[in-house]
Amino acid sequence: MSTATIERTAPVSRPARVHEPIPMTRLVGVEVSKMFNTRSGFWLLASSGIAAAVATIATVLFAPKDQLGYGNFAGAVGFPMSVILPMIAILAVTSEWSQRTGLTTFTLVPHRGRVIGSKLVATLGVGAVSIALAFAVGALGNVIGSSIAGVPVRWDVSLGSAALIFLADALGMLMGFTLGILIRSSAGAIVGYFVYALVLPAALGTLASFQDWFASRQGWIDFNFSVGNLYDHIPSSKEWAQLGASGMLWLVIPLAVGLWMVRRSEVK
């Protein structure tokens, strides 16, 4: 342990080297591998696959024959995804602070906006692949389940509504990402996400049922509510506008504020 061989005995001054800037594609690749190579990250990703498989098997086993159809399978695999993907997004951001890896990350790349940007691309990429895989697992379950039950295979989900589920899951992930940037602590951001996803809908639902002025405006204000519509039906143009408005309030503005804070904050 005590000795080390140092191979070069080079001259005292070295020729000046010119370095290329780090390309964004490389940063995205590094961020993707950082999402996989921790134990927590690995199990989160693995659990999204496992959950999709379990949900599919459960649907095969328990769904009534006459109700077997891709809609059921997509719904079954979609729910665990909508919980796990935001967690993946949160940890991709917050581990830099909670695990203090930011000390290295932000010295190797002293532009925090670029680091966060590549995390965003990596997160959405991993999310898209996960959702596609889940859909594929669901499709496989639909084929196998229908043939076991001896009923014709039903594809009762339009491409349009599949795209909307995709969008809704991506927005959930972005919400997790935003909370991660705003709170910058794994535990805090995860709690924050569950407040957003579980506590707030109940509270705002109650408010809407008692207060007409809120009920008539909920779509414009309540992002979770507007995103929930995506799972349900193809939105009207008014609902798209509501999604945009509430998204501005819940996603775009907090993300901008969070980015501004991240760029100014001290990393230690």
Place this chain on the structure above:
Amino acid sequence: MITVEALTKTYSRFTAVNDVSFSARAGRVTGFLGPNGAGKSTTMRMMVGLTAPTSGTATIKGRAFADLPNPGLEVGVLLDASAQHAGRTGREILGIAQRTMGLPRARVDEMLHKVSLTDEEAERRVKNYSLGMRQRLGIATALIGDPEVLILDEPANGLDPAGIRWMRDLLREYADKGGAVLLSSHLLHEIEVVADDLVVIGNGRIVAQGTKADLLAAAGTLARADRPAELAAALRGAGITCTLNADGSVRTDVGAAAVGQIALQSGIALVELRSADSAGLEEMFLELTATSQRDSTTPSTERSAA
């Protein structure tokens, strides 16, 4: 290669780093020395852009850190060896640095070898690393891009004596090959062996800087006698300020000749008379930083009244 100019960092009303200027030159190890809370880490964080300075600038090879296109290839940084993801293996952590900098994969194994982490240790999660192993991994991360400048914050913490010796040799060789090393520590002993230049910080301010040789020369004389108290009294009688240390040695700022002369006149037999070197530097360090010390204890049991 590193130039720090008038760096200042103020937290609400507390000034952690106050108008700090110094430089670290190529081919030399610069020791950045100061007690806990003196502002060493804050200064180093400002140098690499992790903390925004309230005022002042830090440049590396004439450029701001953020303007380096691929900083890892030009500056090796180790600020806190414990700041790693506990769930990653040592090899994975090095791999992230290697990929970010765009280096060949083989560099990871080269570096593991260089810092004497075995293959088996490299596959362990960092959670199960000792502090010394984390320091080695941190050094490997700093060196992987073969940079010309190294910035290391207390890298000897947690290393065993053999590890400290290894680190010292590594940094020495690095500087001898033309690199600039800035190395912080709160322990004088750790730094004085390897440093060529010293920058001493206390309470956020630079209190002394220069080559180690110059600072040592200013450190005075150390004498031992079979009757130390009498020697101290004799020196004071001659109007010379001196300190009687707990170990029976007497230190003074005047030269050895003057001390010998007074001892002879007073009929006191000296058993040792030499330049105070590190003992003097230590004392100077404690004096210079005394106001920032949380403990007001001094190394001597008795201080000169004169």
